[in-house]
Amino acid sequence: MAAHPLRLPxxxxxxxxxxxxxxxxKGVYQENWVDLLRRGVERAMQSEGPYTRRIQDAGDPAFFTxxxxxxxxxxxxxxxxxxxxxxxxxxLMKSRRANFLFDGIFVKEPGAxxxxxxxxxxxxxxxxxxxxxxxxxxxxxxxxxxxxxxxKGSHLWGTAFRPVRFRDGADxxxxxxxxxxxxxxxxxxxxxxxxxxxxxxxxxxxxxxxTIHGAPGNAQASRRRRATNSTWVGDDAVYVxxxxxxxxxxxxxxxxxxxxxDCARFPRVFDAGREPPSPx
Numbered sequence: 001m002a003a004h005p006l007r008l009p010x011x012x013x014x015x016x017x018x019x020x021x022x023x024x025x026k027g028v029y030q031e032n033w034v035d036l037l038r039r040g041v042e043r044a045m046q047s048e049g050p051y052t053r054r055i056q057d058a059g060d061p062a063f064f065t066x067x068x069x070x071x072x073x074x075x076x077x078x079x080x081x082x083x084x085x086x087x088x089x090x091x092l093m094k095s096r097r098a099n100f101l102f103d104g105i106f107v108k109e110p111g112a113x114x115x116x117x118x119x120x121x122x123x124x125x126x127x128x129x130x131x132x133x134x135x136x137x138x139x140x141x142x143x144x145x146x147x148x149x150x151x152k153g154s155h156l157w158g159t160a161f162r163p164v165r166f167r168d169g170a171d172x173x174x175x176x177x178x179x180x181x182x183x184x185x186x187x188x189x190x191x192x193x194x195x196x197x198x199x200x201x202x203x204x205x206x207x208x209x210x211t212i213h214g215a216p217g218n219a220q221a222s223r224r225r226r227a228t229n230s231t232w233v234g235d236d237a238v239y240v241x242x243x244x245x246x247x248x249x250x251x252x253x254x255x256x257x258x259x260x261x262d263c264a265r266f267p268r269v270f271d272a273g274r275e276p277p278s279p280x
Contacts, residue, residue: 006084008091009206017092017133021155021211024197025088025204029137033083034201037228038139040075041105047072051248061109061218067248068102076103076228085135085230086270092206093131095234097271099262101125101132102248108146108218108225115216118151118186121231122209123163123174124247127261131234132209137201139226144196146225148205148215151186152193155208165247173244186212237261 007028009017016023029037044052044066051067070076079085080100090098108114121134136148162180163172174180184190190212197205207213209231218225239255253265262268 006087009088014092014094017206017208020150020152020195022150022152022195022205022207022213023092024199025206027202028088028204029084029202031202033079034137034139036075036079036083037137038226040069040073040079041107041139041226041228043075044069044073044105045107055114060114061112062107063109063112063114063217064105064107066105069105070103080230081267081269086232088204088206089133089135089230089232090234090270090272092133093232093234095131095236097235097262097268098232099234099237099266099268101127101231101233101261101266103231104229106215106225106227106229110218110220110222110224112225113217116148116214117164118183118212118214119163120154120161120210120212123160123180123242124172125209125231126239126241126246126250126253127209127233127237128240129233129237131236132231133234134207134209134229134231136205136207136227136229138199138203139201139228140223141201142199142225142227143220144198146216146218146220147196147199148213148227150195150205150207151190151212152195154190154193154212155210157210160210161212163245163247172247174242178243184212186214233261233266 013023049072053065055063070080086098160180161183162174239259239261241257
């Protein structure tokens, strides 16, 4: 594959991320990287990992999700370690470094009605700090009515909402005594703050780890809605253990609470003094 110049976020895009907690970045993943992700998703869907889920209501087309698939899928691992996501993330976080936390896959078959519940990502994870960004990348054209939705400015509310399991709403064992609140009625109280975009492969939604987000079903009758994400942390991110269930969990990462998320399990893919490898 030939090398392509990296399209970094503009100052305006970085400001939108800072204020809104979410921004659509157009054309930041070149076609070679999108093709690599597509191959990785297809390989992942033919295998099983500890976080593989095939969510399906009775009579409904499937919704496939997976986390940490890059541990078993070489295409996804290559994208994380060699692709553009690390430097993009460092730019958005205003961080000298970007460490790879993990990746995710979300495939909604044509006509799937299953919604992705309104939630924040960071309460599920082993991260404390403000420098955390998720890059959500469609692998098919995605109109706004089936796109990931983000609640504008919700990352600045200073409130952590109780995480629940997507497929059935089961509680993860955290409540008010642990500093968590019930999720808000986004559709009723914050409908005017919901952001969605028309996207093409190569576009990315970057959102903060505390931004409330969710997604509708895939109302398209003939097209899958394939997407991947990668989660990145920066200079101020430290390891934390939450009460109850954590998903995904990395109990064997070798870190103690309060230590920087900068180790073999969470590799430093970009730092300000080193260029990431270019595709060859």
